[in-house]
Amino acid sequence: MSQPVTTNPWIIMLINMTVVFLVLAALGLVIKFIHYIDPTKSKLEAEEKTAPAPAPAPVKPAASPQPVAEGIPPEIVAVIAAAVASYGYGLEQIHSIRPIERTGWKNAVRTQITQRV
Amino acid sequence: MELINAFSVSLQAVWNDSGFSVFTMGNGIMILVGLILLYLAIVKEFEPLLLGPIAFGCILANFPRTGFLTDPGLMQAIHYGIANEIFPPLIFLGIGAMTDFGPLLARPSTLLLGAAAQIGVFVALMGAMFLGFNVQEAGAIGIIGGADGPTAIYLAIQMAPHLLGAIAVAAYSYMSLVPLIQPPVMNLLTSKREREVVMEQMRPVSKFERVCFPVASAIIISLLLPPIAALLGCLMLGNLFRESGVMDRLSDTAQNSLCNIVTIFLATGTGMTMSAEEFLIPQTLLIIFLGLIAFIFGTAGGVVFGKIMCRVSGWKINPLIGSAGVSAVPMAARVSQIVGMKAKPGNYLLMHAMGPNVAGVIGTAVAAGTMLAMLK
Numbered sequence: 001m002s003q004p005v006t007t008n009p010w011i012i013m014l015i016n017m018t019v020v021f022l023v024l025a026a027l028g029l030v031i032k033f034i035h036y037i038d039p040t041k042s043k044l045e046a047e048e049k050t051a052p053a054p055a056p057a058p059v060k061p062a063a064s065p066q067p068v069a070e071g072i073p074p075e076i077v078a079v080i081a082a083a084v085a086s087y088g089y090g091l092e093q094i095h096s097i098r099p100i101e102r103t104g105w106k107n108a109v110r111t112q113i114t115q116r117v
Numbered sequence: 118m119e120l121i122n123a124f125s126v127s128l129q130a131v132w133n134d135s136g137f138s139v140f141t142m143g144n145g146i147m148i149l150v151g152l153i154l155l156y157l158a159i160v161k162e163f164e165p166l167l168l169g170p171i172a173f174g175c176i177l178a179n180f181p182r183t184g185f186l187t188d189p190g191l192m193q194a195i196h197y198g199i200a201n202e203i204f205p206p207l208i209f210l211g212i213g214a215m216t217d218f219g220p221l222l223a224r225p226s227t228l229l230l231g232a233a234a235q236i237g238v239f240v241a242l243m244g245a246m247f248l249g250f251n252v253q254e255a256g257a258i259g260i261i262g263g264a265d266g267p268t269a270i271y272l273a274i275q276m277a278p279h280l281l282g283a284i285a286v287a288a289y290s291y292m293s294l295v296p297l298i299q300p301p302v303m304n305l306l307t308s309k310r311e312r313e314v315v316m317e318q319m320r321p322v323s324k325f326e327r328v329c330f331p332v333a334s335a336i337i338i339s340l341l342l343p344p345i346a347a348l349l350g351c352l353m354l355g356n357l358f359r360e361s362g363v364m365d366r367l368s369d370t371a372q373n374s375l376c377n378i379v380t381i382f383l384a385t386g387t388g389m390t391m392s393a394e395e396f397l398i399p400q401t402l403l404i405i406f407l408g409l410i411a412f413i414f415g416t417a418g419g420v421v422f423g424k425i426m427c428r429v430s431g432w433k434i435n436p437l438i439g440s441a442g443v444s445a446v447p448m449a450a451r452v453s454q455i456v457g458m459k460a461k462p463g464n465y466l467l468m469h470a471m472g473p474n475v476a477g478v479i480g481t482a483v484a485a486g487t488m489l490a491m492l493k
Contacts, residue, residue, distance in 0.1 A: 004253070004492040009246045012256075012491065013239035017232075019487045020480055023341060024232040027334055027479070028225035034329045035222075044323050085318070087468050 069098035136181040143393030144179040150396070151175035151388070154286070163293035167266065167384045171286065174388020175396075185389060195386040199281075202274055204383040205267035206351040211376025212267070212478070213331070213355025214368045216446070220472040222326050223319035226426065227438065227469075231476025233422030234442030235484045237262030237415025241407045248403055253277055256488040258404050261288045262411025263481030264295070264445035270387060271348060272485045276493060282391035283401040287408035295448045296455070298409070302416045303440050303456050311427060312460035314435040316469045327360040334479070342486030344493075349482055415443040419473065441470040444477035 006012060035041065068077055080097055100106075132138055154172035158165040177185070177192075185192035198204045221227060242259030250258060257277040260269045261284060269288040273281045291298065304312075331353035339346035358368035423439025437457050441449040450470035457466040 006491070007246075007252045009239075009243040009255070012252070012488075013243060015491065016239055016484055016487045017236065020235050020483050021229065021232045023338065023483045024228040024476060024480055026337065028228045030333050030337060031222055031225040031228075031326070031330060034326050034333065038323055038325045040323045040325050044321055083465075087465065 068096070072097055072099070134182070136183070139181045141181075141393060143397050144181060147179040147391060147393045147396060148176050150391070151179070157290075164289050166380060167289050168293070170381055170384035171289065171388035171391075174385040175282075175391040176388075177385075178389040178392045192389065195382050196389065198382055199270070199386040199390075200274060200278070202271055202347065204379050204386070205271040206347040207379040208267040208376065208383060209348050210351040210355040210371050211373075211379070212446070213352040213357075214359045214372035215376075216352075216356055216359075216475055216478075217471065218327065218330055218356060218360075218475055219322045220319060220468050221475050222322045222330055224469070224472050226430075226434075227472030228476045228479075230419050230422055230426070230439045230442040230473035231444075231478075231480040232442070233439065234415045234419035234444075234473070234477055235263065235480045236418030237411040237413070237443065238481070238484050240414040241411035244407050244410055245403075248407070250400070250403075252492050254280060256492050257284055258407050259411060260284075260481065260485055260488070261291065261404075261408040262415045262443070263477070263484060264288070264292050264412065264415065264443040264449065265478055265481040266292065267383070268348065268478075268481050268485050270383065271345075272488065275344075275489060278390075279395055280400070280404065281387065282396050283404040284408075285387040286391070287405045290405075291408050291412050292445045292448065295412075295443075295445045296452050298412050299416045299440050299443075299449065299452045300456050302413055303420055303437055303452075306417060306420045307424065307436050309460065311424060311436050312457060313464065314427060314432055315461070315464050316435055316438075316466065317433060319468065324360070324362070328357070331356040331360065338479075338483065338486075342483060342490065344489035345482050345486035348485075349479070352478070352482070412443065416440045419443060419477075435464075435466055435469065438466055438470040438473055441474040442477045442480065444474065444481050446474050446478060447471065449477070450474040 006015075038044075077097055081094065084094055151172045151174075154168055154175060157163045158168035158172055177183070183192075186196050187193070238259040238261075240259075241262050242255045245255035245258045246252065253276040257269075257273040257280055260272045263269065266285065266288050270281065270285055273284045277284070335350050335353035338349045342349075355368075355371050358364045358371055419439035419442035420436050421439070422442075423434065423436030426434045426439075427436050435453075435457060437453045437460075438450075440456075441453045443449050450467055450473075453470035454465065454467040457464045
């Protein structure tokens with residue numbers, strides 16, 4: 001083991017925090033640069049502009065013959081679509097909306113998982 | 118008569134060769150510690166996938182005369198993998214394959230939150246030096262505040278291998294206690310108005326960005342800090358498996374089978390460093406205390422910097438996501454989400470907090486690399 005550069009804890013803290021900030025700031029610049037030179041950026045932005053806003057409309061009827069099951073009001077569909085969109089996912093990723101099977105045991109497990117989250 | 122004599126001599130030989138004949142009080146205490154850790158892992162579910170094998174390794178390490186670390190065999194091979202820094206980079210390979218850098222790429226400013234949260238590492242380092250640890254030991258103890266187990270083990274092996282057991286146990290124990298440690302600090306340092314800030318939806322991130330980022334960051338960080346090239350290189354390689362879209366089998370292996378196998382070896386091997394002679398020392402209690410200080414200051418550093426960013430951005434960044442800068446992926450991000458939801462139901466901070474959370478992983482590795490370059 002070679003000799004440490006310094007043993008003054010204040011200097012160690014100052015130098016290390018400066019290096020950590022500089023390296024991560026440099027990474028931030030790299031990310032911005034990658035975004036700047038991204039050849040697919042314009043296509044992605046165009047897709048984003050043409051994509052519909054999170055609306056109560058049911059989505060992409062390809063996955064199942066009836067994407068929104070009977071008895072689900074449009075308000076509920078809107079709330080689910082908005083919640084999914086708030087996590088950064090596109091509406092095209094919603095394949096269907098249907099009520100889940102409700103039994104006492106399944107409800108208890110679901111409550112437990114939700115509380116953990 | 119001869120039969121009785123032979124029987125008696127044989128019994129005596131078996132007893133003399135057994136572990137019981139040299140079993141010490143220290144071994145007994147450490148086996149008890151192992152059983153308590155096992156209880157915490159199985160019953161309380163404190164990081165069970167890690168604490169479970171660590172606890173069992175601790176019990177195994179305190180059986181006398183096993184020759185685990187001296188005789189060739191599986192246990193020596195596991196010890197070799199730890200002592201020669203083989204397992205932590207392999208764990209990082211799996212972590213990279215599991216990590217989505219999307220939130221970080223969408224909002225690169227959150228990298229600074231990951232940097233600010235590293236203050237806990239250096240507060241603990243200062244505390245350790247004031248308590249009499251030498252500078253290498255203090256660096257290894259401080260990294261507990263990074264809340265990143267593999268990095269803590271990686272640094273401890275190189276700077277203070279005799280403290281590895283205590284450092285690993287403190288790091289993993291506090292990581293599992295993040296939901297208890299962080300919320301009081303977050304609530305104390307933020308106002309109700311700050312906690313209620315709703316953040317805008319992030320921009321979509323293209324595949325080009327996702328593929329370029331691991332390659333570019335591996336090149337830059339490895340050139341700048343060669344001591345952590347193995348860690349960061351494996352993290353980014355794992356991420357490239359995930360994002361390239363053409364290496365799904367490798368990605369699947371890295372994040373499941375390989376990661377699970379290496380976790381078993383790393384955690385068991387770490388537990389096996391907890392022999393009575395190395396663990397039952399007053400410094401262990403100090404390390405556990407300093408680990409807590411590191412976590413508290415790391416959380417505070419992230420939140421305070423989050424407050425600054427909140428003001429600078431015109432109330433567009435919720436300071437609660439700053440606490441996620443201490444790594445502990447994804448637990449710390451989940452804590453930001455829970456505290457944010459309590460302040461304002463329906464305010465989803467999870468994806469926003471994932472940015473500083475993964476930045477914290479990189480920040481801790483950079484802090485470790487800088488300390489290795491300066492102090493080793």
